[in-house]
Amino acid sequence: MVGAIFFFLPLGIVALIFSSTARRRFRNGDESGAVRASLWAKRFMILTYIAGVIIYLLIIVSLLALGAFSS
Numbered sequence: 001m002v003g004a005i006f007f008f009l010p011l012g013i014v015a016l017i018f019s020s021t022a023r024r025r026f027r028n029g030d031e032s033g034a035v036r037a038s039l040w041a042k043r044f045m046i047l048t049y050i051a052g053v054i055i056y057l058l059i060i061v062s063l064l065a066l067g068a069f070s071s
Contacts, residue, residue, distance in 0.1 A: 003045055007052025015044035 004012020022037035063069065 003048050003052070008048045008055065011044050011048040011051055015041045015048055018044060 004016055018037050018041035022034045022041060025031075025037055026034035
């Protein structure tokens with residue numbers, strides 16, 4: 001949840017949807033479907049963190065290049 005909010009929201013929302021799907025499938029007795037949905041949620045969360053870190057790094061590099069942190 002925190003990763004979805006602070007890193008890259010679009011991919012984080014997809015991860016949360018897959019997580020919800022996995023939980024629902026597990027409750028309904030579909031263990032193999034729950035495992036598949038859980039793996040997809042994990043993949044999208046990893047992509048969320050990677051995209052967020054790249055975006056934050058690009059912002060910091062851009063601000064450094066523009067001289068925003070120079071005194």
